Amino acid sequence: MLNIVTERMAVMSKRIAPAALAAMLGDAISRLGRRQRQARPVGELTQNQISVLTSLELGGALTPRELADAExxxxxxxxxxxxxxxxxxxxxxxxxxxDRRQVLLSATSAGHDIVVEQRRAKDEWLTRVLTRLTPAERQILCQAAEIMSRIAREGD
Amino acid sequence: MLNIVTERMAVMSKRIAPAALAAMLGDAISRLGRRQRQARPVGELTQNQISVLTSLELGGALTPRELADAExxxxxxxxxxxxxxxxxxxxxxxxxxxDRRQVLLSATSAGHDIVVEQRRAKDEWLTRVLTRLTPAERQILCQAAEIMSRIAREGD
DNA sequence: CCCATGTCGTTAGCCATGCTTATTAGCTAT
DNA sequence: ATAGCTAATAAGCATGGCTAACGACATGGG
Structure with a gap:
């Protein structure tokens, strides 16, 4: 384990320009996103629908405006x-x-059940692929996922 | 810098299950992908169109069937x-x-010019965001991009 | 040689999801 | 009281997925 860490640190010492990284990362995201989208079974919920239901589960009752901003x-x-x-x-x-203009939205219990099942199905392909990686590679992706989620949420 | 590295090592020492990572990473990819897509100026080429033109530049003349498989x-x-x-x-x-059933497609010179320009514009937002990260974070994303590209290309 | 079968590309038609613009209802502050 | 803002929706358009079906062509078996 220790040698894996030191090996990773050696790789980390390489510097990379933001523009070159943007091209690499953008390409990787496009490709992975497409693979993931096509892993979704036909006739089931789309990414967006799942994302909305997930937001409702996490955030409780939200208005359409809040959901639109979130998505x-x-x-x-x-x-x-x-x-x-x-x-x-x-x-x-x-x-x-x-406020009688506004509406509060929440997932039904059917909505809750389905979103859990759909997420599992959607992640199945990715999970299978990830098991074939080394633990060190998974840890890199774990850190990267945290960073990417953060910048995706940033204002501009 | 050193404390950033040690901090990252602390995070790296955490183990994570493939299924949980798949959920995190899938979410991050969806969100970043959406941000990137909406960074594209109106009236310009979509990701898919750019991808097709790029395939034609890399692969030379291709048939519609080959492009459909590639995409x-x-x-x-x-x-x-x-x-x-x-x-x-x-x-x-x-x-x-x-074979008179088939058609060979290739990019025009206008197509070549535009795809280069569009890729640059598409990456602009991501580049700007990446400059605000620490070098250590960029290196993590660099490694992650390599891993993600690899698994996106894998057969199954 | 001829015909059955398969393949390539396209058309037609459906649906989801994004946008802008406009409308209706309700809130708020002057 | 009313003028202006905001919330949600409706209407209309474009893109990009899909399936089903079709015509043109290729190919292999009898």
């Missing part, structure tokens, strides 16, 4: 996704307690 | 993308020398 889409786009999810019985609306 | 989409989907690219004057068709 970084325009409000009308979110309206369509919500309509589809409601039609599927995965999401329910309740009136906002103080 | 992992169905042939009718590729037909639409090719029609759009041809309409934009970025792509040209030549008959196949021996």
């Amino acid at each position: 970084r889409v325009q409000p009308p786009t979110m309206t369509k996704v919500l309509a589809r999810l409601e039609e599927l019985g995965l999401l329910q609306r309740t009136p906002h307690p103080t | 992992r989409v169905q042939p009718p989907t590729m037909t639409k993308v090719l029609a759009r690219l041809e309409e934009l004057g970025l792509l040209q068709r030549t008959p196949h020398p021996t």
Whole structure:
């Protein structure tokens, strides 16, 4: 284990320009994203729908506007996704307690069950691939995932 | 710098299960992918169109079927993308020398120029974000990009 | 040689998801 | 009270996935 760490540190000592890294990383993200998207079974929920339901599970009841901001889409786009999810019985609306313009959204229990199952199915391919990596490689990806999540959430 | 390295080593010493990593990484890829997609200026080429033109530059003249396989989409989907690219004057068709069913596609010089420019623009946001990271973080992403590209290309 | 079968590309038609613009309802501050 | 802001939706458009079906062509067996 120690030699793995020192080996990684040797690799880490290489410097890389942001622009070159952006090209590499952008390409890797595109390719992996496409692989992951096509791993989704036909007729099931899309990434976006899963993401919305997940946000609702994590954040409790949210308004369409809050969801649109979280998903970084325009409000009308979110309206369509919500309509589809409601039609599927995965999401329910309740009136906002103080502002009658707003609506509070929450996942139904069916929504909760399905999102758990869908996430598992979606991650299945990636999980299988990851088991074939070395522990050191997985740790790099773990750190990278943390960094990427952070910059994806940043304002600009 | 040194304390950053030791801090990272502390994180690296944590083990992580492939399934949990798949969930984290999948989420990070989705989010970053969306950010990158929306960084593309309106009216410009989409990721897919750029990817097709890039394949043509790297692979020379290819048939629609070969491109569909390379992009992992169905042939009718590729037909639409090719029609759009041809309409934009970025792509040209030549008959196949021996099989009259097939068509050979190649990028025009305008196509070549535009794909280079588009890639630069697409990477601009990511480059800007990456400059704000520490060198240690960039090195982690560099290693991660290499690993992700490798697994994205794997057969299954 | 001819025909059955298969392959290539395309068309048609569906759906999801993104956008802009416009509309309706309700809040808020002057 | 009302003028202006904000929330959500509706309408309309483009892109990019898919399947089904079709015409043109290639190929192999009888």
